[in-house]
Amino acid sequence: SLLESSQQGIVSPFQNPESTFSINARRGSRLVALKRLQKDQKDKARETAQIAGTVLGDVLGVRDKQTLSSQEHESFKDKSASREEIDKIRKSLPAYTVKAKLVQTIQENQVTIVIGETGSGKTTQLPQYLFDGGFCSGGKLIACTQPRRVAAMSVAKRVASEMGVKLGEEVGYSIRFEDETSDKTLIKFMTDGILLREALLDPTLDRYGCIIIDEAHERSLNTEVMLGLLKRLLARRRDLKVVVTSATMNAAKFANFFGNAPQFDIPGRTFPVQLIYSKYPVEDYVEAAVMQAVRIHASTETNSGDILIFMTGQEDVEVTAEVIRERLTDIYAKSKGIARFEEIDDVKIFTVYSALPGDIQNEIFHSLSGNKRKIVVATNIAETSLTIDGVRHVIDCGYSKLKVYNPRIGLDSLVVSPISLANANQRSGRAGRTAPGTAYRLYTEETAFEDMYAQAIPEIQRTNLSNTVLLLKSLGVDEVTKFPFVDPPPIQTLLSSLNELFFIGALDKGGNLTTLGSEMAKFPLQPSLCKILLSSAQNGCSQEMVTIVSMLSVPQIFYRPKERQKESDAARSRFFVPESDHLTLLNVYSQWKSSRYSHRWCSKHFINFKSLQRAREIRRQLVKIMQKNHITLISTGTDWHTIRKCICSGYAHQAAKVAGLGKYTSLRTGMELQLHPTSALYGLGDLPPYVVYHELLMTTKEYICCVTSVDPFWLMEYGTLLYDIKKVNIADIVRHPIEYNICEEDAKDQEKDNEIDRKLQALR
Numbered sequence: 161s162l163l164e165s166s167q168q169g170i171v172s173p174f175q176n177p178e179s180t181f182s183i184n185a186r187r188g189s190r191l192v193a194l195k196r197l198q199k200d201q202k203d204k205a206r207e208t209a210q211i212a213g214t215v216l217g218d219v220l221g222v223r224d225k226q227t228l229s230s231q232e233h234e235s236f237k238d239k240s241a242s243r244e245e246i247d248k249i250r251k252s253l254p255a256y257t258v259k260a261k262l263v264q265t266i267q268e269n270q271v272t273i274v275i276g277e278t279g280s281g282k283t284t285q286l287p288q289y290l291f292d293g294g295f296c297s298g299g300k301l302i303a304c305t306q307p308r309r310v311a312a313m314s315v316a317k318r319v320a321s322e323m324g325v326k327l328g329e330e331v332g333y334s335i336r337f338e339d340e341t342s343d344k345t346l347i348k349f350m351t352d353g354i355l356l357r358e359a360l361l362d363p364t365l366d367r368y369g370c371i372i373i374d375e376a377h378e379r380s381l382n383t384e385v386m387l388g389l390l391k392r393l394l395a396r397r398r399d400l401k402v403v404v405t406s407a408t409m410n411a412a413k414f415a416n417f418f419g420n421a422p423q424f425d426i427p428g429r430t431f432p433v434q435l436i437y438s439k440y441p442v443e444d445y446v447e448a449a450v451m452q453a454v455r456i457h458a459s460t461e462t463n464s465g466d467i468l469i470f471m472t473g474q475e476d477v478e479v480t481a482e483v484i485r486e487r488l489t490d491i492y493a494k495s496k497g498i499a500r501f502e503e504i505d506d507v508k509i510f511t512v513y514s515a516l517p518g519d520i521q522n523e524i525f526h527s528l529s530g531n532k533r534k535i536v537v538a539t540n541i542a543e544t545s546l547t548i549d550g551v552r553h554v555i556d557c558g559y560s561k562l563k564v565y566n567p568r569i570g571l572d573s574l575v576v577s578p579i580s581l582a583n584a585n586q587r588s589g590r591a592g593r594t595a596p597g598t599a600y601r602l603y604t605e606e607t608a609f610e611d612m613y614a615q616a617i618p619e620i621q622r623t624n625l626s627n628t629v630l631l632l633k634s635l636g637v638d639e640v641t642k643f644p645f646v647d648p649p650p651i652q653t654l655l656s657s658l659n660e661l662f663f664i665g666a667l668d669k670g671g672n673l674t675t676l677g678s679e680m681a682k683f684p685l686q687p688s689l690c691k692i693l694l695s696s697a698q699n700g701c702s703q704e705m706v707t708i709v710s711m712l713s714v715p716q717i718f719y720r721p722k723e724r725q726k727e728s729d730a731a732r733s734r735f736f737v738p739e740s741d742h743l744t745l746l747n748v749y750s751q752w753k754s755s756r757y758s759h760r761w762c763s764k765h766f767i768n769f770k771s772l773q774r775a776r777e778i779r780r781q782l783v784k785i786m787q788k789n790h791i792t793l794i795s796t797g798t799d800w801h802t803i804r805k806c807i808c809s810g811y812a813h814q815a816a817k818v819a820g821l822g823k824y825t826s827l828r829t830g831m832e833l834q835l836h837p838t839s840a841l842y843g844l845g846d847l848p849p850y851v852v853y854h855e856l857l858m859t860t861k862e863y864i865c866c867v868t869s870v871d872p873f874w875l876m877e878y879g880t881l882l883y884d885i886k887k888v889n890i891a892d893i894v895r896h897p898i899e900y901n902i903c904e905e906d907a908k909d910q911e912k913d914n915e916i917d918r919k920l921q922a923l924r
């Protein structure tokens with residue numbers, strides 16, 4: 161069985177790796193590749209136009225567009241529903257019909273498994289029912305955990321507005337680096353990871369009277385560790401109530417895990433969904449989804465239901481939405497006999513994915529007014545975490561992005577992989593929430609049975625467990641192999657995690673937590689970043705290092721608008737510190753700080769203001785943790801040599817040696833690695849002989865991202881167990897000359913800005 165085979169090693173997400181379906185997943189969408197290419201060409205054309213002196217028109221044109229879209233954005237803002245409306249909606253949810261019995265069952269049992277269709281009100285209603293039922297009367301909090309940050313935020317907002325309270329007061333949320341709670345908070349939504357960290361400080365979780373582990377069927381790694389901890393805690397905390405909510409799949413498993421806990425069913429009312437499979441294997445799932453969406457829209461009444469499309473990740477989602485818009489505009493123009501048609505007025509297209517900055521627009525949850533159809537393009541976040549009302553057509557590409565541990569490189573990576581049949585059914589079910597619906601599966605019926613596992617592989621069986629093992633050790637779990645897991649992870653993964661932690665110095669030979677290890681567990685960061693931060697105090701560069709670590713903790717520092725990629729790449733390159741992407745990040749932050757954290761400065765340099773603000777906030781919080789643990793904050797000024805050495809201390813196991821133009825080989829595994837094109841080192845004629853890297857990105861090739869050049873002596877110092885002096889080429893030891901010439905670049909940069917300013921001024 162799947163479980164048995166997983167005990168021997170990591171399970172591949174591909175049941176049938178050589179099938180057309182699997183091969184198409186790995187190849188990705190041609191349409192997406194084409195769009196990428198077109199954007200590059202547009203950039204080139206723009207560059208030429210700029211040389212020809214038309215830069216201003218462009219700058220102005222684009223600025224105008226930006227203002228317009230931000231105005232448009234304003235109009236999306238929540239049109240708050242009235243009290244009566246909210247009450248009406250709440251009373252119409254399936255959970256409402258069983259409210260009293262549900263509260264009673266939870267009252268009478270220490271653990272209850274609550275099962276209900278997505279959208280039945282588990283997440284938004286259950287905490288309120290318990291609140292009304294007096295579960296907070298002793299001043300204890302109700303916790304509700306979510307595997308996804310976006311869900312925790314959006315649900316907290318919804319519940320606060322349903323209860324008519326201000327977010328952050330009675331109802332709040334807490335996600336990594338963001339705490340929107342106060343002394344008043346009684347219902348707290350949080351990611352499962354946050355609750356785990358709270359258990360580090362307070363092992364009995366005394367503040368909470370009731371803990372709802374929501375979305376347990378998703379089987380996220382942190383959820384499962386949390387379930388194990390709770391299982392151990394129940395005997396010590398007789399007063400604690402635990403509620404585990406799950407879609408129908410896996411519910412029995414959780415009930416068994418908690419010694420036959422009662423399963424409470426929220427009776428669902430769902431409507432039949434017709435399944436339509438593709439007759440032939442689909443070559444390009446993005447193209448196929450676009451065609452299907454356009455066909456549905458053209459052949460059915462606009463008010464006959466909204467369309468929900470499941471895609472794999474951010475880029476696929478964006479391209480799908482963009483091409484649908486293009487195709488619809490074309491069709492409309494043709495039907496009206498005009499060359500170009502500006503705005504499609506009977507459709508609104510939404511995109512949903514986790515990295516979306518800010519929050520999900522509220523409008524997405526409700527039917528649109530007027531005769532307008534919603535088309536929502538989403539990742540698997542819309543499978544169960546979010547319920548979008550009014551959907552009657554589902555288009556399922558059959559894939560999702562999965563975090564998969566690759567034992568060959570010893571790292572996790574995101575891979576487009578087939579979903580499981582259970583997920584496919586969950587996706588299809590989204591079409592039948594309010595009326596009968598149709599699900600279009602962009603794969604053949606045979607594929608569904610031959611290439612898909614019946615159930616998804618739980619995260620714990622396909623990812624690296626170093627963080628988890630460190631956490632368990634810090635929680636006093638000595639023998640991690642004996643920890644009560646719902647499904648135990650492969651022994652091999654546990655062993656390799658123990659090894660990695662030993663190598664980095666977090667565990668001693670006996671597998672016990674070292675002083676370094678217990679210090680590391682205090683930071684909500686991956687082990688290598690913890691180590692860098694801790695050793696930075698001794699190296700005298702903790703001020704700089706905490707900035708770098710904060711910058712590494714936010715996505716997308718550099719803004720790369722679709723129409724101006726070349727231009728933004730040039731802007732980015734002006735920040736490059738030769739030989740180090742880490743120092744480049746430090747450089748960006750320092751310059752932003754000099755601009756007094758200016759928003760305008762960010763827009764000018766194609767830098768994402770929100771990301772930098774977030775980095776600043778993360779930095780503030782990390783500094784707080786450092787101060788609490790008496791780690792000195794000290795600056796080394798511009799001694800970047802020291803900083804690079806300190807970076808090396810955390811990444812010694814991720815080191816590589818130059819192998820040719822833009823190529824490196826991993827020192828540990830001998831695998832060939834490509835330098836990522838966004839790196840500051842990319843395009844250097846003379847590549848530094850040794851580097852360490854922050855992460856490995858696997859797409860068509862294996863790319864190393866965020867790279868810093870290091871001295872081979874440092875590698876030997878920090879990687880004593882891995883690298884041997886004999887393997888290092890003597891010629892390389894003559895240190896590679898490094899020049900830092902930021903100031904000059906800065907001046908050029910300033911000059912260019914001034915010039916644009918002058919031209920703009922003249923125009924006004």
Ligand code: CDP
Nearest residue numbers: 278279280281282283284285314318525547
């Ligand atoms: O957790 P479960 O899937 O059982 O349902 P839920 O998330 O509590 O959703 C119940 C209802 O609230 C659905 O009709 C959602 O569309 C709605 N909802 C909303 O309007 N806004 C949100 N931010 C979240 C849910």
Ligand code: MG
Nearest residue numbers: 282283544545
């Ligand atoms: Mg839910």
